[in-house]
Amino acid sequence: MKLDLILTAGEILTMDPARPTARAVGVLGGRIAGFDEQIAGLEAERALDFGDAVVTPGLIDAHCHTAWWGLGLASVDLSRARGLDELYALIEAEVARLDELGDADAWVHGTGFNQGHHGDAFPDIARLDEITGDRPLYLRHTSGHASITNSATLRLVGALDPGFENPVGGVVVRDADGAPTGLVEEAAQGLVQALLLPYSTERLVEALEAATSRYAAEGITSFTEAGVGGGWIGHSPVEVAAYQAAAERGRLHARAQLMPAIDALRPLEGHAADFHREGRGRGLDLGIRYGFGDDAVRFGHVKVFLDGSLLGATAAVTEDFCGHDHNRGYLLDDPETYRERALGAYRAGWPLALHAIGDAAIDLALDLIEEAQERYGRLAAPCRIEHFGIARPDQLERAGGLAVAVTPQAGFIGPIGDQMADRVGPDRAGWLYRGRSVVDAGILLAGSSDLPVADNNLRRGMQSAVDRLTDSGAVLGAGEALTPEEALRTHTEWAARATGQIADKGTLERGKLADFAVFSASPLTAPSIAQLDVVATVLGGELSFDARS
Template identity: 50%
Template sequence: MELDLLLTNARALTLDDSRPTAARIGVWQGRLVGFDEELDGLSARQTVDLDGAAVLPGFNDVHCHTTWFGLTLASVDVEALPGGMDAVYAALEQGARAAGEGEWVEATGFSQQDYDNAYPDIQVLDRITGGRPLFMRQVSGHAAIVNTKALEMAGMLEPGYTDPAGGKVVRDEHGRPTGLIEETAQQAVQDLIKPYSADTIVDCLDRATAQYAKEGITSIGEAGISGGWIGHSPIEVTAYMRALAQGRLRVRAQLMPSIYALHEVAANSADDFGLGLDLGVVTGFGDDDISIGPTKIFMDGAMSGETAAMHANYAGRDHPGYLQEDPEVLRRQTLDAYRSGWSVAVHAIGDLAVDEAVKNIGDAIDRYGRHAIPSRIEHAGMVSDAALAKLAHYGIAVTPQAAFADAIGDGMNRSLGDDRVRMLYRGKSFVDGGVMLAGSSDRPCADGNALRGIQAFVDRRTRSGGVFGVPEECISPLEAVRAYTCVAAEASGQLDSKGTLSAGKLADMVVLGADPTQVDPEAIRDIEVRATLRGGEFTHSAL
């Protein structure tokens, strides 16, 4: 037997208890076939001396928005610009000049926290965009800023216009739109831009996954495709397949269709099939490269914009946020999808939303049993002790984003106040409570660099130097690495094929300048990614 690849002189952290470390790693036909003495006497077509570099399983970001991230790389970037709001206006004006007559000006990365909690003046936006419609996404994705032209095109200035369920066109004291549109209200504007072409999405995937490879990411969960405001085209799966065939998809992708993409399927009544995609495709369909994951359901909004649904008002405010739909509608979505074979990934941030989501998923499991791929709470921003116990009992995974700490952690701390902040984006409580804590970034809503995400789990440092939530929720470097590797694979229902360096598993690896569990935790984010391998093939190399 001749190996395809032999890595030598490595310091591998396998995360496999049966063989925790290794110095030599053998790859054949895209899979790991053995380590150290198991490779004695075998030759290889390619041998790479790693000169003592650390090797870990490839990082897995189980909740990100890759098409959206790719779009942002080609949009006007207004994130934390030095120079304040004037710099935002200047960037948008330059973008408008570059756009053709009547073309949309698309921008991304805006956060009012970066600009003294101020929003752009719609009259200034109208002037600098020169009659072109503007769509500027807030960094959370749960709100956007538009100009008057976009409001007109979306029918939001028509007499008798009413806000959609779960969304709002924000108005001033005189009833005039300010340009801020929240949650589901975005869809009316987005529908004027979408659907994007498959070629455009392929270009986005190419740009985005090239960056992923440089950061050691080999697997992702695309958190919402096809339908609703989170989707980009009803044929996004086709775009992913095309990107893979063209060699422009550098990661393995688990795709989560939006619940709004599911519909009633006229199956035989004996099948008791409620909601699905055509051909009866449900969670688990696909292969190692592209597969269908849980369906994405939105319970509420974002804490950064104070639209996440809480039991009590935000600190210093007269409102507690809101659910995206009537609670019974959300419950029916969960139960109908689950009984049809779908696992569910429920976006729930506020404690009210989390409680409702856990209750609904628990009821579905009680009625229909557990699925092979776990259901999940996406973000799990505010989790009470009672909800924590239920998550563990039902085997529900959580995907809190430690990366939120830097950009918006200070704002979230203020929104909750001292009495509730201990429940904010918990970490150690999940690990100690036996809950699957999967690493994720929500990119482009936050920094998607996996090593920075690992450090954020460890130190929870905010931009002001404070702590996101409470320091008791910090986890160890090893626990953080596990979140982005083996626990991420388990939460995706794929631990049999990835997540550890074990014989028979996919040869997805990251080669690092240092082992994140052995360096000063303050230095984790600065570790060099020397190479990334997907199926034993280099997607990035700086060796």
């Protein structure tokens, strides 16, 4: 037998306790054929020798927003502005650029706004109007849960009309006199997006290629797109087709697992024998459900937004946010509506991925998961709580008993950890984006970036899981630190288990996909995981990134 590839390195960390390390791995047909003595004497079409570098399973980002980030790469980057004067200057420059192009109808798009970079202040709508005139403006908050607009945009969505009513789950924020401030929260963003959607398949393919080529440079071989096809998180009713087209054209440089937004699901019909006594439930046409697809593009959990964000103080909590009098955020819909829709999706074969940042939202998420599992049994993939941002001690025990997976973003700790701690106060800061207590409670901890809320340098995120350091040098929840090995497992084995894909990825074993990340040194022993270089990334036995070339 002649292999397709033999890859050698100083050390191969398999994350498989039956065979923790190796020096050589063989690949055949895009999958692992064996290690060391198992491939001794065999020839291969190609050889890759990485010298003293260290190979691990390809990294998995279990919750990110790839299309959103890819589309935003062409927008004004507001994250680099410090102070509103710098932000206004960036917008002025973009307006001037559009004027030079002669495109009078072009929108001004920006991404990455964070009020924490501006003394907790938001742009003044009068100043934005002065800069933009009649051009619509759409500046996305770094959390994704809010946007900044101008009067031209608000006029287009009808928010300036008498009798305007906020949509369910969202708010066009107004001042004490009832005038819009330009801030648009949560589902109200859908009013703005309705003017821009749907994006064309070709535009989405371009965005996916731009995003996933950058993923490869970070050692990422798989990711979960946390919401497609519906709600304010979707970009097109045929968004999945864009992923398929990108894969078919060789323009998708990492494996995609897609979470349909629950808004994309609809009541199902079929033969009576296929129905539970309560009905078939909610799903996609033709009965397509979780797991459908191939190794390049596959359906994952159904995504359900329960609450908002910490930075915007819209996460649903049981105690007031600091500095926000009597504000405890809010659920984005009525609990009974969530119950009907989520249980219907679960009944039709969709494991739940419930966005819950505040502890009040986590309570609801646990209620829904518990009822779903008691009524209809446990599915092959675990239900998930996305973010698990402010988790009380009693919620850890309950989540462990329900065998859920959670995706708290360790990568948030550095850039926005100080802001989050200020939002909740010192008594609750230790509950934020937990690590150690999650593992000790028997909960599956999956690593994720939530890109573009934070960057997808997963090495930085893994180091944050270990040291818990904010950008100010404070330690956020010292008792929540993970070991380097555990941090690596959050983006390999544990992420694969949380996404229901451990049979194919997450550890390096015979028969699994030949997806590898190659680092300049070992993540287990390096002084700082964040300082490691990505030497190369291998997807199915083929180089998707090579820093040596």
